[in-house]
Amino acid sequence: MGTWDIGPFDNDTAADFSYRVDKAPAEKKADVLLAAFGKVTGTGGDYLDSDLAAEAIASAALVAAQCPGGDPVTTAYGPKDPLPELPAGLRPTAVAALDRVLTEPSELLELWEEAHVEEWKTGVRRLRAVLAEA
Template identity: 35%
Template structure:
């Protein structure tokens, strides 16, 4: 995975996944990415799936209007779909908790990087502050 920043879309996997939003007409592609993480044990979640879950959680936060700067694909997607449901927000919170867990492969790759930890906390706050 090529990574250039600790932000949710600061890596190749998430940036590539964002293009799936170009064709999406509803929250299904986002929900699918979140569900993979939310239904996994942190120690069993592949780092690529964790990256996608974090990016999907960012899309939900953007859909709530709580994240300012997003990728073009995210902005266009959020503009054409309805706001995320409370159930989707709850799924995003759960998926983020698993994807960013200290027990997970992705956290091992980041080795406690303070920027990565801060980005995940900022995203968690955006999803839970209402």
């Protein structure tokens, strides 16, 4: 995975995911995000692939952007088209997905821990807090 910074869209996987979100019809965009969450939460205690985790984090950032206190997604690597109002029901699913990303065994968590980048975990926890409080 090509990664250039710690943000939700600062990697090749999330940038590619943004393209898939843009290609989905407006009425299906929430389904694309929900599917990304489901792939992560559906792993249970099995090893979580970093690509699935990166897509879930990008999805969570898109949901959090519509929450009070959420940061807008302004990066060139995020979706180009504005998202419709997303169902509030995505928020608890996003929280569960982020919890799974931050729980072993998680390849993305391991990669960031090997790099000693606590800021990445702080950013994911901030997304989680925005979603949980909304």
